[in-house]
Each structure stands twice: as C-alpha cells, then as structure tokens.
Amino acid sequence: MPHIYVNGQLIHYKDHPAIGESDAPLANGIFARETGWKPTIILSHGFGMDHEMWAHQIEPLTMAGWRVITYDERGWGQTETFNSALFTYWDLANDLICLANELEIDHPVLGGMSQGGFISMRAVLSGFPVSGLVLIDTEGAALSGPEVFLFDALFEQALEHGLDGEVGETLASMLFASEFDGTGPWRDKWSARPVEEWRAAKTCLLERDDIHQKLSSLSDHEILVVHGEFDAAIPVSRGKNMAKELFGLKSIPFGDGYLYRFQPQSAEEVLSGGYFQKIFYLVNGAGHTANLEKPELVNPVLIDFLENIHGDPSLYKEMNFYSEADWDDLDRGKVIRQQEMMESIRRETEDQ
Numbered sequence: 001m002p003h004i005y006v007n008g009q010l011i012h013y014k015d016h017p018a019i020g021e022s023d024a025p026l027a028n029g030i031f032a033r034e035t036g037w038k039p040t041i042i043l044s045h046g047f048g049m050d051h052e053m054w055a056h057q058i059e060p061l062t063m064a065g066w067r068v069i070t071y072d073e074r075g076w077g078q079t080e081t082f083n084s085a086l087f088t089y090w091d092l093a094n095d096l097i098c099l100a101n102e103l104e105i106d107h108p109v110l111g112g113m114s115q116g117g118f119i120s121m122r123a124v125l126s127g128f129p130v131s132g133l134v135l136i137d138t139e140g141a142a143l144s145g146p147e148v149f150l151f152d153a154l155f156e157q158a159l160e161h162g163l164d165g166e167v168g169e170t171l172a173s174m175l176f177a178s179e180f181d182g183t184g185p186w187r188d189k190w191s192a193r194p195v196e197e198w199r200a201a202k203t204c205l206l207e208r209d210d211i212h213q214k215l216s217s218l219s220d221h222e223i224l225v226v227h228g229e230f231d232a233a234i235p236v237s238r239g240k241n242m243a244k245e246l247f248g249l250k251s252i253p254f255g256d257g258y259l260y261r262f263q264p265q266s267a268e269e270v271l272s273g274g275y276f277q278k279i280f281y282l283v284n285g286a287g288h289t290a291n292l293e294k295p296e297l298v299n300p301v302l303i304d305f306l307e308n309i310h311g312d313p314s315l316y317k318e319m320n321f322y323s324e325a326d327w328d329d330l331d332r333g334k335v336i337r338q339q340e341m342m343e344s345i346r347r348e349t350e351d352q
Contacts, residue, residue, distance in 0.1 A: 003080070006098035007091070012078035013071035013099060014051060019062045039131040039309070040067040040108045042100060044116030046137070046289065047205055048175065048190065050077030053113065056295035057302065064303055069108075071099060073119070075201035086200050089115070089208055093122035100128070107131045109222075109306065113291060114138050114234065118208060124221065125214055132222035132277075132309050133246075134302060137231050137288050139238045140212035140245060148206045155195070155202050163190040177230045177287030215245035222277045223247070224305040226298060228286030236282065247278045279305055 003010045018038070041061060043054045051070035061068050072079040073092055096119055100108055109132040112120035117138025124130055143151070158167045168190060172183045223246050227239035281301050283290040291298045 003078075004099060004102045006102060007095055008082060009074055009095060010080040010082075011071055011095060011099055012051070012080075013069060013103075015103070016058050016062050016068040016070070018065045018067045038065050038067075038306070040069060040105045041134075041306070042069045042071075042096065042105065042108045042110055044071070044073065044096060044110070044112040044119045045076070046112075046114030046116055046175075047201065048076075048171065049113070049186070049289070050189070052077075053289065053292050057291060057299060060295075060299045060303060061306075064306075066306065069099075069103065069105070073115075075197065081200075084200060086203050088204055089118045089122050090126070092119045092204070093126055093128075096120070096123050097126065097128045109134060109309070111302075112136065112138060113289060115205060121211065121215070121218065124218055125211065130221065132224070132306070133218070134224045134226070134305070135242070135246075136226045136291055136298075137228055137234055137239065139234050139242045140210070140215045141238060141241070142208055142210035143206060151202070151206055155198070158195045158198075163187070163195065174233045175288045177228065177285060177293055179285065180287060180289075180293045182292070212242065212245055215242065216248055218246055219248040219278075220276060222305070222309050223279070224277070224302065225280045226283060226290050226301070227281070228283050228288055228290040228293070230286065231288045231290075233288040240280070243278075243280045247280075277305060277308055 002015065003012050005011075043051075043057070045051060045053045050072045054068075054070050058068055058070070074081050074087060074095065092115075096110070107129050110120035110123060110130050111134035112118070113136040115138075117135040120133060120135065121138075121140065124133065154167065154170060158171075161167055163171065164187075168187050171190070172187060175186075176183050225239060225243045225246065227234075227236050229236065231239070279301070281298075283294050283297050286294040286297070291302075
C-alpha cells in the first residue's frame, strides 16, 4: 500500500487513475459529458471512517475520466502517526496540501465528508489553489458547549465499555440513517481499534475553531454542498447556514428533497471567468454519510457538478446550462429548482 511521509505522519493513500473516455457509459446509464479539462479529485473522509467510505464513488468517477485520490487522515485507517501529540484541522489541512504537493497535483477538486469538509475548507482558506469544493454533511461552525459535553461523555463511555454494544449503537445512529444496512463493516472497524487511539482525533473534533465568518471568502470557487435529510450529527439547518455563507447570499429558500442550482446571469459571465457553480443538494433518506448511504442519488449530482467546472476558460469547451437567450431571462442568484435530478441528467444526455 502506498504511503507518503508528510508532517511526521506516514499517510496512507490510494491513487485511482482515470480509466474512462469522455463518452464512457456509467453503470447507471448516465454518460459523462465532454469537457476540455478534468482536474484530479482528492477525497477526505469523516470522523470514525477511512478512505473506504468513498468506495461507491471511485468507479463512476474514474470511468468518467477523473483521477481520484483517497487517503486515511491522522488517527484513522492505515496512516501511521509516530506521536500522540494533539492536532487541529488546520494541521490536517496542511497534511492534505502536502500530500497534493508530493503527488504533484495542480488545482484539484477537494471533496470532504464531515471532518473531511472541515479539512478541505481550511486547506482553501490557507491559500491552497483548487478547481472546486465538494462538501458533504459538513459545516463551518464550532460545536456548542452542550454538544462538546455530550460527545465527551460518549467518548468516556466508549473508553469504559468499548464500541461493541450500546455506545457503538449510539455512534452509528449519529453517522447513519436508520434504514442504512451497511453499518456492520464500520462497527467492526471501530471495535478493532482501541478507543484510546481516538483521543487526539476526538479532541480535534470537539475543540475545532469556528470558521463560518470566513466562508464568504470562498465564494469565488465552484461549490457543491450535499446534505443528508436525516443527518443527526450536523442537522440540515446547519448545512444550509454554511451554504448561505459560501454562496454569499442573505437567505436560501430551500425546501425538502430538491437540488438548487444558482445560475449565471449571462454567457459572458461564464466565459469571463466571473461565474462559479453554487449547488445545494438535499439527499432524501440519507443520514450523515450521504455519499456512502445513497450513492445512486449523490453520484449523478457529483458528476454533473464536475462536468460543469469550467476552470480556465481557454480550456473549457462546453457549458451544459442554457442558451444565451435563456440566460438573458435569468437574474443573478435566481434559484432553479430541479425535482428529479437523475431524470434531468438523463434527459440532458439523451438530447446531446
């Protein structure tokens, strides 16, 4: 298994090369659309997880022509940490930046679920240049005092009783929707690791700083926000608050079960580099791990977002939005609501 030594950590990672063509069919019948440039995607996992939480995204993305990097963060999976010193999400963001630099990856898309989102946002706030952000079940705010108390109490129970029984059930209920039937492998991973080894990661999670007031500085990036309908760890309302800050809007009139795409005002706005995708997607039936629980819903939205990253306008071949005449009728910030995203994507690909 490949490892890279950065910041005193032996980071375990997997490099999944692009194996498809621009018109390669995906398993669900959706075809990737032609673009001039496809940046590498680096995916950061959530607390209590590891790189395998992205297993359902690897094949669709690589078959559609993207190189994908997954890795294990400090304290998780097969990454080796040589000391027990505490760390912050800014340290983990620096690990991510160093990993990308070591692999000579230029302007990647950063994707993160929960704490992976904490890491990805901090990497961009640190000045790391990216082509886009995919933020799944995450937020910019710190935990409240009562939340810290409750999570700390849960950790102490885990130290005393382990994660095989009721404590493990509680953690699973926070991470997964009740209908998800794939909790077993993750609970096995938790039970196989001494709870004491979670301490530094737990402290990092509970004592994280609040960055929500800094999020508006990221509005000049392509951003996809995905949130599970039944997320118990980070409620949907907090995901919406994060999206509002990231999108630079005063309010977001989100309903339930829809995808909202904030459209450009004109074709010139896109071609001049002045337009950046802003998408919020609420995933029906998903908990805190939307991409793991509902890949059949998340993957088409993720691929559609990635296909429309225009990056350098000189490299971009095609925009898959509206004609210029249609754009003339749109106001900046107008919300286009699409009730059935998968059907919409299929219709678009059939028309091409």
